[in-house]
Amino acid sequence: MPETTRQSQLEDGSSTNSLSVEKRARTADIASTTAKGKSTASVEALDVNPWYFSDEFTDSYREAFTSKTLKDKAFSIKQPVGDGEGLIVPTPFHMGKLRNTFPKEFLHGLKSELMELNWHERLNDLYWFHQTDDLALNGKQHIKALRDYLSGEEFVRFMEKITGTQLARGYLDIAAQRYKKGNHLLCHDDD
16 A cells, blocks of 8 residues: 655644555445436445544544644644644634545535435524435435435444544434525534
């Protein structure tokens, strides 16, 4: 396996470099479908960007995510070869983001399936957007593949490792939201 170099920006503005030789493929088998729902051909497996599973990424991300000193500056770890990026934004609320996690082809198939669903307007004092029904029982192939992957033990353990938080297993509450011009979601705490 080829070596990769990772550079991460620290809070004080300095950078660190390290090497990673570990590459783990994460896959979930899916198939493409025609408009009538019949399977046409096997789509490339849902290969999650393996860089996110390297010890160097997970350790650095967890250290920054759980840091009490990360105040007003965002923290970013960029994939040396590729377009992956782990980002932590501390304000207005503590939030983590993993960019370019799933293959674009898979995401295009997922978007097509989501656009076929019924969308309902949701509006109250915290938000205004459009939302699908619960996707927990949806059998469309891309939606099911994503749901199964996100609720699987491997992904749950990965999220626990990068956040330092113990997560519950079992039911995954999942829906899609679409924001049109003027729609919003205000900062809030779900607790």
